[in-house]
Amino acid sequence: MHKSQRLIRLMMIVHAKKSFTIAEIAYELGVSPRTVSRDLMELGELGVPLYSIQGRGGGYKLLNERALPPITFIESEAIAIYFAVRSLHYFGALPFGDQAESALDKFYHHLPSDAKKQIDRLKNKVIIWSPNRPMSDACLTVLLQAVMIRSAVTIAYRSSEGGVNTRDIQPIGLYSDRGYWYCPAYCFARRAIRLFRADRIAEAKLNNSLTYREDADRKSLLDWEEEELDHQEKILFRVRLTQAGIRKLEPNGRFEGFIERQDDGNGFIRMSIPIKKLAFYTDMIWALGQDAKIVEPAEAIAHIKRSIADMAKLYD
Structure with missing residues (x-):
C-alpha cells in the first residue's frame, strides 16, 4: 500500500474508532508500530485533532470537534x-x-x-424567504445536541403571559414554521409531550441526571402529536376555498391531504380538529380574507364575526 493510500485509510480508521492504540492500527494496516507513529504525526500536522492518553492501556483519542475525512463530490x-x-x-x-x-x-x-x-x-437569483424571527442560536444548538446525544435539557421558558419558569424536557426534534422554531418534547413536570416555541426559551442546558425515556425517543416529528390528539375531543371543520385560497393554504402542512379541488378550480376543506385548537385553525382561515369561508362549526363562524367587528372598530 502506497503511503498516500495508507494515510487516507488511517484517517478513515481514526474517525471510525475515535480512540485506539498504535498496536491496533498497526495490526489492521499490516505495518509496524513505528510506521503508524510517523503516520499519526503527519495526520496531526494536517489538522486531525489527536491527543495521546497516558498511562497503562493508553493510546490516542480524537477530539470531539474533529475534522472529517475528505469526500469527493461530482x-x-x-x-x-x-x-x-x-x-x-x-x-x-x-x-x-x-x-x-x-x-x-x-x-x-x-x-x-x-x-x-x-x-x-x-446568488440573488433564487431566494427562499423566511420571516426573520429573533431567537437564541445557543438554545437551538443545545436542543439539537440533546436529540443527537440522547440527553434531557433544563430550560428557562417564558410563557405567553410573560412569566418565566424552569422545565426539564426531553426534545423529540426541531421544526420551523413561518420563521419560528418549535420543539416538541416530553415534559417531565407534566408527564406528557408538550410543544415549546424556541424563541420563548431564555436559556437551555443539557441535563444528564434525568433518566432518558425510550418511549419519547421513539417519537418523531411526524407522529409526536398523534397519541395526544387521539384522546382529545374533536369537531368537524369545513371551509370553502377560492383558487387563490387554495394556493395560499397549500404550503401549510397542517392542511396537507385535506384540501380537495373541484372542477371549477375552487375547493374545500373537511377535517376533524381538536376543539381546544378551534381558534388557532379559525385564525389561519381568517388570514385568507375573501378567499375562504368557514361553513362549520358555528363557533368558528362566531369567532370570525367577532374578529370582523373588532377590525371594524379600528376604522370607526
Missing part, C-alpha cells in the same frame, strides 16, 4: 449542497449557529473556478 452534487445551505440564509436563527456559513465558505473555496462561476450566477 459538480452537480457540489452545487446542490451549496444551494441547500444557502436556502437557510434568511432564517433568523439556526440550530448550528454560524457554522453553516463557515462550512459553506470552506466548501466554496475548494470548488473549481467554473463551478464557482455557476454558483455565483445563482
